[in-house]
Amino acid sequence: MPRLLSAEEMREIESAAMDSGSVTGRALMERAGQGAVAAALSRWPDLASRAHRAVILCGPGNNGGDGFVVARLLAGRGWEVRVLLMGDPAGLPPDARANHDLWAGIGPVEEMTQAVRDKPDLVVDAIFGTGLSRPFEAEGITAALADMAEGEAVRVLALDMPSGWCSDSGRWLGEGITPTRANLTVAFHAAKRGHYLGDAPEACGALAVVEIGLDESEAGVSLVSAPPARRLMKQGGHKYGYGHALILGGGVGKGGAARMAARGALRIGAGLVTLAVPGAALQENAARLDAVMLTRMNDVRDLAEILEDDRLNALCLGPGLGHGGGTRALVHAALEVERPVVLDADAMTSFEEDPEELFDALHLGVVLTPHMGEFARLFPDLAAPLKESPEAGPAYSRLDAARLAAERAGCTILLKGPDTIIANAESAALHGAFYDRAAPWLATAGAGDTLAGFITGLLARDDDPFFAATAATWLHADCARDFGPGLIAEDLPERLPRVLARLA
Numbered sequence: 001m002p003r004l005l006s007a008e009e010m011r012e013i014e015s016a017a018m019d020s021g022s023v024t025g026r027a028l029m030e031r032a033g034q035g036a037v038a039a040a041l042s043r044w045p046d047l048a049s050r051a052h053r054a055v056i057l058c059g060p061g062n063n064g065g066d067g068f069v070v071a072r073l074l075a076g077r078g079w080e081v082r083v084l085l086m087g088d089p090a091g092l093p094p095d096a097r098a099n100h101d102l103w104a105g106i107g108p109v110e111e112m113t114q115a116v117r118d119k120p121d122l123v124v125d126a127i128f129g130t131g132l133s134r135p136f137e138a139e140g141i142t143a144a145l146a147d148m149a150e151g152e153a154v155r156v157l158a159l160d161m162p163s164g165w166c167s168d169s170g171r172w173l174g175e176g177i178t179p180t181r182a183n184l185t186v187a188f189h190a191a192k193r194g195h196y197l198g199d200a201p202e203a204c205g206a207l208a209v210v211e212i213g214l215d216e217s218e219a220g221v222s223l224v225s226a227p228p229a230r231r232l233m234k235q236g237g238h239k240y241g242y243g244h245a246l247i248l249g250g251g252v253g254k255g256g257a258a259r260m261a262a263r264g265a266l267r268i269g270a271g272l273v274t275l276a277v278p279g280a281a282l283q284e285n286a287a288r289l290d291a292v293m294l295t296r297m298n299d300v301r302d303l304a305e306i307l308e309d310d311r312l313n314a315l316c317l318g319p320g321l322g323h324g325g326g327t328r329a330l331v332h333a334a335l336e337v338e339r340p341v342v343l344d345a346d347a348m349t350s351f352e353e354d355p356e357e358l359f360d361a362l363h364l365g366v367v368l369t370p371h372m373g374e375f376a377r378l379f380p381d382l383a384a385p386l387k388e389s390p391e392a393g394p395a396y397s398r399l400d401a402a403r404l405a406a407e408r409a410g411c412t413i414l415l416k417g418p419d420t421i422i423a424n425a426e427s428a429a430l431h432g433a434f435y436d437r438a439a440p441w442l443a444t445a446g447a448g449d450t451l452a453g454f455i456t457g458l459l460a461r462d463d464d465p466f467f468a469a470t471a472a473t474w475l476h477a478d479c480a481r482d483f484g485p486g487l488i489a490e491d492l493p494e495r496l497p498r499v500l501a502r503l504a
């Protein structure tokens with residue numbers, strides 16, 4: 001899986017390469033500028049066909065240095081280029097200063113005033129990249145960038161990050177100031193976490209990652225990519241070889257969520273799936289189910305009895321289960337048998353008065369699948385800082401919150417959203433439903449129930465919670481993308497055969 005870096009990890013990789021003598025900072029900066037120009041011309045071929053007008057906004061650090069390189073390269077293509085600098089050239093770091101001086105031999109460096117009134121063909125935002133450490137305070141500039149990226153006439157190219165967004169957290173560091181936007185953001189060497197977190201992906205527009213000659217490394221967190229087909233296909237054997245998932249369902253008239261989870265678990269390849277519901281709800285469920293089996297479970301004693309069959313090797317509790325003491329007792333019984341368990345929705349919310357009671361009972365085989373609301377009920381102190389405006393970068397992120405939660409809970413956490421984070425004590429990964437993987441159709445009732453079913457089905461086949469959570473998340477988004485507009489949650493399991501066939 002591709003790696004997503006923090007600013008610090010990026011600086012370490014860069015320093016290690018420079019210390020080894022394999023590359024200089026100047027060379028990296030030159031390649032960054034070249035890569036940015038190439039990415040822009042490839043995205044907008046009309047800009048490649050003849051000379052145009054550009055305004056380059058350079059900041060006080062190395063991001064600004066990249067901007068001077070871009071200015072020089074565009075001028076070399078015959079473009080009319082204006083360069084505006086924020087701050088004093090004497091304060092620029094050495095490589096940026098050198099590129100400033102090269103540009104100064106070609107054209108003037110103007111002071112960046114509050115407003116950018118020009119309407120050129122291309123504006124390059126090289127004000128701040130990974131080094132932004134304080135809130136960005138220039139409303140005139142940020143509003144102009146946002147405006148231009150919104151309109152049709154001017155293309156906004158951001159170097160590394162649209163300025164003002166924190167590249168570690170994807171959060172806007174400028175309370176009360178209009179957030180910047182770009183039409184294309186070019187990241188150097190690797191994408192940063194902020195390209196896939198929070199509201200920043202939307203502000204980035206499109207994302208291109210350009211190679212600048214640094215070696216691949218294991219630093220960072222994974223960006224979830226397609227799961228390996230070999231772990232998803234069936235190769236002979238008996239249905240019990242693919243596990244038997246048990247999904248607990250709700251009472252009369254409340255069975256839809258669990259039925260969708262059950263169907264998801266079966267479609268993703270669990271050998272067998274059984275839905276356990278109260279006696280009163282058996283009939284209505286029987287009328288809606290065929291391949292999914294049904295069993296009666298009126299209370300926790302029934303559940304304990306059902307679980308005596310140890311072929312039931314993955315459990316799902318939550319969708320439509322109802323809040324309260326009854327659900328808490330079921331969760332305890334499910335956790336006691338120490339089998340892989342997905343706890344979703346009501347199974348988590350039932351512990352909001354005393355999350356510690358839940359944490360004490362969790363084990364490594366558990367996957368908790370909260371959306372932000374549910375997360376805040378179980379981990380209020382970890383969620384609260386995400387609601388306050390950050391005062392400095394790098395800011396606390398959803399990734400930080402999910403990792404801390406996983407540590408506290410001692411299991412795998414899957415924090416849902418367009419940016420979904422999967423974390424446990426050993427690993428963390430981020431799935432971004434952005435750019436060419438946008439899946440806005442997942443914002444529909446029951447999408448989460450289906451995801452819980454996908455995870456449970458994979459856990460029945462392969463008891464690795466981190467794999468199950470990441471693979472299910474990728475497949476879930478792929479099903480939504482494959483279906484497209486008009487998606488409702490029931491469609492998700494029905495798209496799995498196509499998505500799986502494409503992977504094979």
Ligand SMILES: NC(=O)C1=CN([C@@H]2O[C@H](COP(=O)(O)OP(=O)(O)OC[C@H]3O[C@@H](n4cnc5c(N)ncnc54)[C@H](O)[C@@H]3O)[C@@H](O)[C@H]2O)[C@@H](O)CC1
Nearest residue numbers: 014028029032061062063128129130131132133134135160
């Ligand atoms: N690390 C690397 O390997 C490479 C970095 N490159 C570029 O260098 C950038 C990082 O450079 P820097 O670390 O110099 O960081 P930046 O250029 O992003 O900004 C840092 C500068 O801005 C100042 N600053 C931070 N917040 C401010 C605020 N709110 N108002 C005013 N000033 C503020 C800092 O004091 C510092 O002088 C990357 O984003 C990328 O564009 C590229 O040249 C390629 C290689």
Ligand SMILES: Nc1ncnc2c1ncn2[C@@H]1O[C@H](COP(=O)(O)OP(=O)(O)O)[C@@H](O)[C@H]1O
Nearest residue numbers: 371416417418433439442443445446447448449
């Ligand atoms: N705009 C979006 N883009 C991508 N994925 C989304 C979006 N909105 C929601 N999702 C995904 O859809 C699912 C919704 O789950 P959840 O909030 O639990 O809904 P429900 O309770 O209705 O099932 C999650 O997997 C979430 O990551």
Ligand SMILES: [K+]
Nearest residue numbers: 125128159161
């Ligand atoms: K920038």
